[in-house]
Amino acid sequence: MLTVTNTLDDEDKPLIDADGKRIDEWSECLTLIAQQQDRAAFTRLLRHFAPLMKDVALSGSTLSANHAHELVQEVMLKVWQKASGFDAEKAAASTWIYTIARNCRTDLYRRLQKFDTPLSAEDVSDTPDSDDAFVVLHQKRSRDRIRSLIKELPNDQAQILAKVYMEGKTHSEVSGELDLPLGTVKSRVRLALQKLQLQLER
Amino acid sequence: MSNFHPEIELITEYAAGSLPLAQAACVSIHVTHCRRCQRIAGQLTELGASLFAALEPVPVGDNQLNAVLARLDDERPLEYANKKDSASSTPAILQRLMRGDFSDLKWSNISSTLRISYLKTGDPSHEFALYHIRAGGRIPQHTHRGTEMTLILEGGFSDANGSYHKGDFLVRRPGMCTHPPRCNPRTVSAWPYSMRRSGSPTGSSAG
Numbered sequence A: 001m002l003t004v005t006n007t008l009d010d011e012d013k014p015l016i017d018a019d020g021k022r023i024d025e026w027s028e029c030l031t032l033i034a035q036q037q038d039r040a041a042f043t044r045l046l047r048h049f050a051p052l053m054k055d056v057a058l059s060g061s062t063l064s065a066n067h068a069h070e071l072v073q074e075v076m077l078k079v080w081q082k083a084s085g086f087d088a089e090k091a092a093a094s095t096w097i098y099t100i101a102r103n104c105r106t107d108l109y110r111r112l113q114k115f116d117t118p119l120s121a122e123d124v125s126d127t128p129d130s131d132d133a134f135v136v137l138h139q140k141r142s143r144d145r146i147r148s149l150i151k152e153l154p155n156d157q158a159q160i161l162a163k164v165y166m167e168g169k170t171h172s173e174v175s176g177e178l179d180l181p182l183g184t185v186k187s188r189v190r191l192a193l194q195k196l197q198l199q200l201e202r
Numbered sequence B: 001m002s003n004f005h006p007e008i009e010l011i012t013e014y015a016a017g018s019l020p021l022a023q024a025a026c027v028s029i030h031v032t033h034c035r036r037c038q039r040i041a042g043q044l045t046e047l048g049a050s051l052f053a054a055l056e057p058v059p060v061g062d063n064q065l066n067a068v069l070a071r072l073d074d075e076r077p078l079e080y081a082n083k084k085d086s087a088s089s090t091p092a093i094l095q096r097l098m099r100g101d102f103s104d105l106k107w108s109n110i111s112s113t114l115r116i117s118y119l120k121t122g123d124p125s126h127e128f129a130l131y132h133i134r135a136g137g138r139i140p141q142h143t144h145r146g147t148e149m150t151l152i153l154e155g156g157f158s159d160a161n162g163s164y165h166k167g168d169f170l171v172r173r174p175g176m177c178t179h180p181p182r183c184n185p186r187t188v189s190a191w192p193y194s195m196r197r198s199g200s201p202t203g204s205s206a207g
Ligand SMILES: [Zn+2]
Pocket: B002, B004, B005, B006, B030, B031, B034, B035, B036, B037, B038
């Protein structure tokens, strides 16, 4: 059995290429996969992201070990298959991978609940790579801010964000689970968004 | 450009992927066509990505990693859905749900000026329906027993609280008494609400 360790530090160091473009290890990997079906690049990416995905699959969910396993595999396979659609100009690799993870989780839950639907989670969710340069710019700026501020969030706010995002629960589901008034849940989310300096007004 | 948008909590749940399917579909159509909300949703998706990146990695065994590598040559799905709208002015999600054209929909008449067509999203707890109101039509008084989202696809209408136009997104919570046509107990998310200025009840289209 091999233990895979986190290489998160690498991700936080943006590299600048000859054209002054911001690249990071994962964008490079995805690009290599897209252009050359580079298995070594995919293996690196797999070793980094599968353990994060496994955390999502196990956290607060009711997934069986088998389904958690299936989810991790499915996400990673989809990253491989969809890599040609990745555009480093429009999205950060980690954001792009996160949205695949989010959508696969939702689809698996719906499959387990036997939803009969013509819509996949991807059809009805936010895309990481807008065609709108203005949106992309805002996203890039907020990414840098959020990543530098996220560790400073108070526990009570971080806990609720984790439930909403990583466990896929609505505010009212979180309110029920933590036995907190809905208003408290909402205001903690609002406070967290303020703290992370998201620009939510026009 | 719409004046009424989903509140931040809803866009957060949308970006987190935690909204029930029918609601996600409704929010998604608004966001896809609203630059303001796209910008907000983009930031809230970044938040999710940051939370994801900061997770505690859980060791994954070699056999599991190898199982993925062994599947790389699997045949891939023919095409992945592209939610970006085609040339058609009908939102892609609606096209998919309608499996055809507006003229092929089955409508039920609620009154002489109001008709409704249910679309099947597969969401077991929410209804999803198109409403069509003829110009000058009135909606019977009613109260809301469940949360109801409304997105205006075409035309507009007004109630005691204001007037609403194409692209506007409205939420009515239980007990509030306002516009949308008919609410039965299961209608948690009744849906797009299309109104034409012309009087003809046929040939309704969204845009
Ligand atoms: Zn909006």
